[in-house]
Amino acid sequence: MRPLQAASPGLSDAGNGAGPGPSRVPVVALHGVRKTYRLGEHVIPALQGVDLSVQRGELLALTGPSGSGKSTILNLCGLIDTPDSGDIVLNGQRVNGLSEDQLTLLRRDAMGFVFQSFNLVPVMTVAENVDYPLFLAGVPAAERRERVAAQLAAVGLQDHAHHRPDALSGGQRQRVAIARALVKRPKLVIADEPTASLDSHTADQVLDLMRERGHAEGAAFVIATHDSRLTGRCDRVVALLDGRIQ
């Protein structure tokens, strides 16, 4: 079973985000995006004409109360949901209308995800969890081994490579999740409340790690958060209310 090749040559660069390129082209941009959800007979407007762009290497925090549209923006930027109207542009390429498989390949090649509850695969070891995105991308085994080792060392978990996630603390699991998100050197990392399940000390460590690794790898972060400590360390904060940017 071989992983498929990249969906689009323009987005297949899984290399270092700090390399040459059109620096003014946003990693991801939303133009006039609207999204509604239906709950029975109720139509709930989640986003009402949002324009947003995220530059390479930028740490962008999305804040706002529950239901303000943070998660919807994350889902749209992460290509796991589609807008009712408006455009999503990834690295200068409009992605509206792409098939599910094409979107999957774009996520595989260009994105990393960090979830609030870590979402590690419990039957895989720490190393296998971090290795998984590289395996999907078809990176040769020897290179994968090197890159996984480097990422685990970068997040301070080199001694836990063969542990299962359930043997780790919450902070360690989130570090594994960050290593998994960054190991393929994505252009964009989507992080949904990455510190919500962590105590303040561990949350600080995770924040430092995301900031340090993000800058080192040249990855843009879009982070949905309620955590004021996190917003204070981001490059830009976007506040949302009722599906609109304030």
Add this chain to the structure above:
Amino acid sequence: MTHTAASTATAALAPRGLGAWTDSLKWLQFAWHNTLRNRRRSAVTASVAALGTAAILLAGGFAIYTYESLAQAAARDTGHLVLGTPAHFSSDEDVPLQHGLDGVAELRTALLADSAVRQVLPKVEFSGLISNGDKSTVMMAVGVDPDGEFAVKGPFLTVTQGSVLAAPMEGATDEPEVMLGADLARSLKAEPGSSLTLLASTTEGAMNAMDVRVKGVFSTGVPEMDKRLVYTSVTTAQRLLVSERVTSLGVFLDRMDSTAPLQQRLAAQHPALQVQSWEQQAVFYQAVKGLYNRIFGALGIIIGVIVVFVVTNAMAMAIIERTREIGTLRALGTLPGQLLRTLGLEGMLLGGAGAVAGALLALGVSVLLYVVPMEMPPPPGRSVGYPLNVAIDPTLYALTMLAMVGLTLVASLAVARKTVHMPVVDALAHT
């Protein structure tokens, strides 16, 4: 990251051979670990597949053994091929041997010239009365070539008293000999050495009688046959019927699979005669085979349905529990097809483990039955049982195991299909 830290981590990974896995093995490893998540559920699922496999193999093996036994018995009884006049196979006779064969000696010589032919045995079938002087009863008699018949067929009769027939000596003046079915002998109060009289209509339509001496008493295992059947020599039968003809010739071969080719050859060489195979003659074999095929076919379908339901249920639980994880894997860039394949592999692993265990179980039981013989009760219409044996047929084993793996694969894919195509957002929100 320092160089030292990276080197340490690389070294830590190397012994586990992370990079040594091929892609396929990686998916297989992932599937294997997933089957071990809930060991009890996986064990129950594999056990059901194992029991289903064993049941199919044992039932199928028993059927195959029965078919082979019946086929050999049928071929041994009539001969692999039977030669007669076309009228013999299609019409009733008005008088004995009306549709019989002439020139048997030449025909027999010609048949024996074929290298595939082991023996050619004449048979004279007739009916009449048999009497002890006080009591007469109906008989079904068969004239056989005693030496050839018992040499070719082996111990096809259970001799309960006396001994088997011997060919009459050239010019002998002794009383002709007969063998009687056990119930017929009891009815006539006859035993070896007793004198009886055979009465039958000749080929001219006149009645003829002949005194005979009982050589032995036998049992066929079929009570209805034991009440009526009489064996005598062809010569005795021809003398009684006043004819040189025989009813038919049984052609016995070295190998069962030579039957069809020789049937074609003989039909071409003897266009005036008709050649039928043992299978065409063996109505009982066809009936049993048809019945068993239906019974064991239905059994196989029922077992297959049970296995599919159990695997479907187990996989459904396993997949629903992992919906959020499937959403995560999809978000990370796993294609639905890749997830389907790994979930299908999980089903195949369960089915494969069950199939192997079931095959080993069936093999053990089959071997045990050969080592420790067991007897089946007599079938309807028979008075003796038969050995319970189960054939070990490689083709049956291969097909059953493949079918079991295929069924579990299909069941897994059917269950997984909906979940892996669920919107990623919905899968991630699943609780």
